[in-house]
Amino acid sequence: MIQVYKGFQVKPHKQYPNNYIVVTDGKGGKIPNVLDTMFTSRGIAKEEIDRYLSNKVKDVKSAETIDQG
Secondary structure, eight states, X not given: OOEEETTEEEEEOSSOXXXXXXXXXXXOOOOOGGGSSXXXXXXXXXXXXXXXXXXXXHXXXXXXXXXXX
């Protein structure tokens, strides 16, 4: 079963259905390196998506602060 979560799909791996992978929701897009792996549960995959998005927001805020410098 595919589950959409914050712009990503969490779905079972084709060869290893007990593990989950993360792909972009919609056409195209590159999976970040931290999400390009197999997860043992949907919950862990969601935690990593949250962590990735949280760090991404922090990086953008840091860049804006430097630009205003």
